[in-house]
Amino acid sequence: MPKKDLYEQLVRGYEFMLGAMPNHDQFLEALRKSFSEEDIRLVLLLPLAGDIPIASLVKKAAKIGIPEERVYEIVRRLVPEGLIASYIKPEDSDGDAIAYPTAAPLVDMKHTGRVVARGDIVSMSEMQVRKHEDDLMRQAAAVWMNAMTEDAARSIPTRTPYFRVIPYEGSITRQPSYGDVTLDAPVPDPRQVLPFDIVSEMVKKQPVMAVAECYCRRTKIIMGEPCDHPLETCLYFNGLALLQMETGRARRIDVEEALQILERAEEAGLVHNISNSGGKISTICNCCTCSCGAMKSLKMGGRNAANVSRYRAVVNTETCIMCGECEAACPMEAIHMEDDILIDAVRCIGCGLCVRTCPEGSLSMTLREDQPKIYEELPKLTRQITREAVVGLVKKKIFGRY
Numbered sequence: 001m002p003k004k005d006l007y008e009q010l011v012r013g014y015e016f017m018l019g020a021m022p023n024h025d026q027f028l029e030a031l032r033k034s035f036s037e038e039d040i041r042l043v044l045l046l047p048l049a050g051d052i053p054i055a056s057l058v059k060k061a062a063k064i065g066i067p068e069e070r071v072y073e074i075v076r077r078l079v080p081e082g083l084i085a086s087y088i089k090p091e092d093s094d095g096d097a098i099a100y101p102t103a104a105p106l107v108d109m110k111h112t113g114r115v116v117a118r119g120d121i122v123s124m125s126e127m128q129v130r131k132h133e134d135d136l137m138r139q140a141a142a143v144w145m146n147a148m149t150e151d152a153a154r155s156i157p158t159r160t161p162y163f164r165v166i167p168y169e170g171s172i173t174r175q176p177s178y179g180d181v182t183l184d185a186p187v188p189d190p191r192q193v194l195p196f197d198i199v200s201e202m203v204k205k206q207p208v209m210a211v212a213e214c215y216c217r218r219t220k221i222i223m224g225e226p227c228d229h230p231l232e233t234c235l236y237f238n239g240l241a242l243l244q245m246e247t248g249r250a251r252r253i254d255v256e257e258a259l260q261i262l263e264r265a266e267e268a269g270l271v272h273n274i275s276n277s278g279g280k281i282s283t284i285c286n287c288c289t290c291s292c293g294a295m296k297s298l299k300m301g302g303r304n305a306a307n308v309s310r311y312r313a314v315v316n317t318e319t320c321i322m323c324g325e326c327e328a329a330c331p332m333e334a335i336h337m338e339d340d341i342l343i344d345a346v347r348c349i350g351c352g353l354c355v356r357t358c359p360e361g362s363l364s365m366t367l368r369e370d371q372p373k374i375y376e377e378l379p380k381l382t383r384q385i386t387r388e389a390v391v392g393l394v395k396k397k398i399f400g401r402y
Contacts, residue, residue, distance in 0.1 A: 009040075014120065017121070019155045021147075023143045027144060030141075035078075042074050043078065047117070051115040052116060052117070054111075058071050072109035081128070082128060086246060087242040088242065089113050089115045125142075126215035129141055129218045130218055142219050152302055153294065154297075156304065158385050164274060166197060166199055168272075168351060168353055171311075171313075202274070202284075203235075203237075206237040206255075208241045209237050210245050214234050229270060229288045229291070230264060233270065236282065237281055240282040265286035269329060269331065270288055271353070272287075276373075277378045301347075309351065311365040311367060313350070313352070315341050315343055315363050323360075334349075335354060
């Protein structure tokens with residue numbers, strides 16, 4: 001019986017959610033030269049989704065001949081590489097990070113609250129491209145990330161967007177100027193502005209937060225295609241913040257700095273994206289169309305990577321002076337100055353950047369008639385996307401396509 005190729009098995013697991021890797025062979029070769037078979041055997045003991053206590057991993061590893069201290073050594077080494085994710089899980093009933101307000105050092109491997117999980121292809125690649133030292137694994141991860149960015153999510157088998165846009169806060173909380181207003185839709189009733197639309201309210205409720213460099217823009221730097229947008233813009237919260245801090249790729253911040261980062265992102269014309277669910281947030285990305293695959297997808301009309309916000313922009317044509325500031329600010333090219341100002345309601349993603357830049361206050365936001373679906377909580381969203389990945393995998397085997 002031929003020996004199983006553990007490296008190929010791991011890559012197939014990576015491809016499960018996001019489809020075939022365009023640089024499959026390069027990625028496979030980088031894995032072979034960067035990690036031992038023992039490393040990969042330990043990674044494959046972890047569930048494809050979800051985490052387990054590290055004590056459970058130690059027991060499973062013993063059955064295949066990997067001793068306890070060796071397990072701890074491998075986990076410490078592979079966490080910064082992104083193959084394994086690990087942090088000390090809070091013990092409070094709500095799953096918040098209040099019980100452990102700082103990231104526990106990786107030397108503390110025997111803590112009973114420590115959990116471990118298998119890193120997926122995205123989390124592994126983001127860890128790799130954030131490395132400032134070059135090696136085969138970072139190169140392979142960057143090529144894959146860049147291919148996914150330029151593909152704009154067209155090849156992935158899932159249809160439910162993981163991310164959604166949230167608007168610039170001032171565009172939905174400020175009171176628009178009334179008077180003789182000509183709009184193509186009514187301005188939003190302030191009572192319809194929900195907490196999960198307002199970024200500062202979401203951030204202030206999180207007990208632990210961290211910031212890291214944008215892995216999309218880091219990828220473009222490695223590929224020799226940098227843009228001029230700020231780098232340190234990926235925000236993480238609670239469990240995910242602890243995980244990121246343990247990798248050494250993120251640093252802890254407080255609420256004040258988090259809000260400053262969001263403000264600088266808006267000034268730079270970046271769009272806020274969070275997971276497409278209510279409840280507790282785990283991350284806020286601040287994205288540009290030059291480096292971010294989800295934003296490229298939105299610009300091309302795709303809705304399977306990220307979705308629009310609950311709002312769209314409308315204009316008061318009576319006060320608009322046709323200065324063109326909003327047209328220049330719109331990342332989707334949804335605003336056009338002709339004989340009059342025109343806003344393409346289909347292309348508009350509801351980011352609110354146009355409202356932010358309008359010197360006359362002529363732009364405001366209105367609720368969409370066709371509201372995008374937002375899942376109640378992140379686990380439900382993840383389960384839905386996983387189901388779609390399974391269906392896509394079956395279709396691929398039967399029909400040769402998704």
